Amino acid sequence: xxxxxxxxxxxxxxxxxxxxSPVTLEQLQNLKVSAGFTAEDEHYLHLAxxxxxxxxxxxxxxxRANIIAGIPHLARxxxxxxxxxxxxxxxxxxxxxxxxILDTCLRPYDQEWLDYQQEIALRHTSIxxxxxxxxxxxxxxxxxxxxxxxxxxxxxxxxxxxxxGHGSDEVIRMHRAWCKSLHLQMALWAxxxxxxxxxxxxx
Amino acid sequence: xxxxxxxxxxxxxxxxxxxxSPVTLEQLQNLKVSAGFTAEDEHYLHLAxxxxxxxxxxxxxxxRANIIAGIPHLARxxxxxxxxxxxxxxxxxxxxxxxxILDTCLRPYDQEWLDYQQEIALRHTSIxxxxxxxxxxxxxxxxxxxxxxxxxxxxxxxxxxxxxGHGSDEVIRMHRAWCKSLHLQMALWAxxxxxxxxxxxxx
Numbered sequence: 001x002x003x004x005x006x007x008x009x010x011x012x013x014x015x016x017x018x019x020x021s022p023v024t025l026e027q028l029q030n031l032k033v034s035a036g037f038t039a040e041d042e043h044y045l046h047l048a049x050x051x052x053x054x055x056x057x058x059x060x061x062x063x064r065a066n067i068i069a070g071i072p073h074l075a076r077x078x079x080x081x082x083x084x085x086x087x088x089x090x091x092x093x094x095x096x097x098x099x100x101i102l103d104t105c106l107r108p109y110d111q112e113w114l115d116y117q118q119e120i121a122l123r124h125t126s127i128x129x130x131x132x133x134x135x136x137x138x139x140x141x142x143x144x145x146x147x148x149x150x151x152x153x154x155x156x157x158x159x160x161x162x163x164x165g166h167g168s169d170e171v172i173r174m175h176r177a178w179c180k181s182l183h184l185q186m187a188l189w190a191x192x193x194x195x196x197x198x199x200x201x202x203x
Numbered sequence: 204x205x206x207x208x209x210x211x212x213x214x215x216x217x218x219x220x221x222x223x224s225p226v227t228l229e230q231l232q233n234l235k236v237s238a239g240f241t242a243e244d245e246h247y248l249h250l251a252x253x254x255x256x257x258x259x260x261x262x263x264x265x266x267r268a269n270i271i272a273g274i275p276h277l278a279r280x281x282x283x284x285x286x287x288x289x290x291x292x293x294x295x296x297x298x299x300x301x302x303x304i305l306d307t308c309l310r311p312y313d314q315e316w317l318d319y320q321q322e323i324a325l326r327h328t329s330i331x332x333x334x335x336x337x338x339x340x341x342x343x344x345x346x347x348x349x350x351x352x353x354x355x356x357x358x359x360x361x362x363x364x365x366x367x368g369h370g371s372d373e374v375i376r377m378h379r380a381w382c383k384s385l386h387l388q389m390a391l392w393a394x395x396x397x398x399x400x401x402x403x404x405x406x
Contacts, residue, residue, distance in 0.1 A: 034351035035352065035354040067239075074237060143390070144390035148235075148238035149238065180354045180358075183353060186350045187350040190393060193393075193397065194396065
């Protein structure tokens, strides 16, 4: 962990307190095969990392302030239970959201990464939501809303990948790799959610 | 139901035997908002329908024979329990797979559509898999494998949408609408799976 990531509140990638993934590396390999995720995709994610690095604050602000803030059933998950804003909670989770973009591009997809996918998922379920930041907010984010919003993230990501002057073929390949990774992650997050059943309520 | 769809074995869209969705139209509307799915996407799906109509056999053959057949942990779901081929089961489910592409583009997303999403999901869980075709195959398709393979379907769909001479802007918009619909569908399918927990095993 470098000095930058150390300063992100509640971000503890690779630390002992992180959840253990129930998914093995062999099962991850099968998932990669199912999604058509190859070494080429790893290559283009590594290319995408530096492209996105200077933009993550802007990207997350766009998602959170321009889109989610206008959708009450999504915005409530970063607010207090009475619906009032909680700027500190929002700011802390935004920093982690930004780092997640970089982790998606630059981290090796190894056991630590698998474990952090489990941690991310649990922090959206009633098992761990709100605990990291000591807040009282919605008990969980329904899985279906996450899957639906990934459509928005994937779509908007195209422009950010194109923002640093790469050729259209490279942008297409970076975007393809991003989308495939998100499918891997949605599959991994589902596994944590299945144990709570929290796609089942409050769509 | 017209004469074409009536001839698809086990396809019973809109009939009384179809499962009832636990999702309301209001909840579907919220999901659409989360995914950024708008009337423009409906428009471009309606445009995509006729583009894909003549190609559905080729598309499903590509997915099933060129891709899934080479991935044992996916191929087994259309085979007998001992791993031997079951060509009749495969052929029947391929016909429904083809029709699903058209339904995604051309059906109104109303209560009947919601109900059939539930039916589709249940037919991939141990609640209804194998029953429609009276076969003995794997008990269920893990949800994570479906989510992962949607990445492949979304990616390959681009070329089929471009195959009938539409301009690149129209192709991009048709593809965007397709992907958003798949996110809605993954969210709806998850709801059925949450009740069985069958993302949780055998990734």
